[in-house]
Each structure stands twice: as C-alpha cells, then as structure tokens.
Amino acid sequence: MSKPIEFTDDNFSDEVENSSEPVLVDFWAEWCGPCRMVGPIVEELVGEYEGKVKIGKVNVDHNSEVSVKYGIRSIPTLLIFKDGEVVDQIIGAVPKNQIKKHLDAQVA
Known part of the structure; x- marks a missing residue:
C-alpha cells in the first residue's frame, strides 16, 4: 500500500505549490x-x-515555516491545493466520506 508523502519546509514548494495535480496536505x-x-x-x-491526487503530511513540530505560511492554528488541518493555491480546507477530525466529498469536488 502506498504511503503519504512527507512534505517538509524544504520540499513543500516543489511537491505542493508547483504540483500539476491537486494535493491534499495533512498538517499534524x-x-x-x-x-x-x-x-x-x-x-x-x-x-x-x-494518479488523481497527491497526498502527504506535514509534521507541524518539525516544519514551522510551512505551518506559519498557511496560518495553521489547530490540527489536524487538511488543505487541498490546486495549481499552487489553497482551494479548500478541513479543520478537525472528520469522517472519511466528508474528506472524500471535498477531494471529489476538486478532481471532478
């Protein structure tokens, strides 16, 4: 089974902001x-x-630059990026079907 990508202060720009596909980022x-x-x-x-969405995680304790840049104040926060911009966010622990609804809206 595939694992989420580990996004860091160092690779966030390349992996997320410059991605050609939508990206789900879990700040945790x-x-x-x-x-x-x-x-x-x-x-x-x-x-x-x-093949549809790039999915990864940012550990806020180890990657404060990215966390500050996107105003992460509570975790978990899930941000969905499209063309380098935040297009959606989910804050708090939510059920899988709710996350999928947000993702499907960006993939459609």
Whole structure:
C-alpha cells in the first residue's frame, strides 16, 4: 500500500505549490489525538486517489515555516491545493466520506 508523502519546509514548494495535480496536505503532530484518528484515513485515501491526487503530511513540530505560511492554528488541518493555491480546507477530525466529498469536488 502506498504511503503519504512527507512534505517538509524544504520540499513543500516543489511537491505542493508547483504540483500539476491537486494535493491534499495533512498538517499534524505526533502528540495530537485527533490527528491520530485522521492519519489512517489519509493513508487509505493515498491508494484510492492514486494518479488523481497527491497526498502527504506535514509534521507541524518539525516544519514551522510551512505551518506559519498557511496560518495553521489547530490540527489536524487538511488543505487541498490546486495549481499552487489553497482551494479548500478541513479543520478537525472528520469522517472519511466528508474528506472524500471535498477531494471529489476538486478532481471532478
């Protein structure tokens, strides 16, 4: 099974902002309980959206530049990028079908 890409301060511009396909970014931290609930869902989505959406995670404790740039104040926060711009966001632990609804709107 595919794994989410690990986005960092160093690779975020290349991997996300310059991506030709939509990108789902999960901003999370190891100590965050709700993040641990969303994590397995994000991993499942990698396989389901392979070839359609690039999916990865940013550990906010290790990548403060990106987190500050996008105003991440609570986690988990999921941002959906299209053509280098944030087009949607989901804050908090939400069910898989809700995340898929947001993704499908950008893939359609």
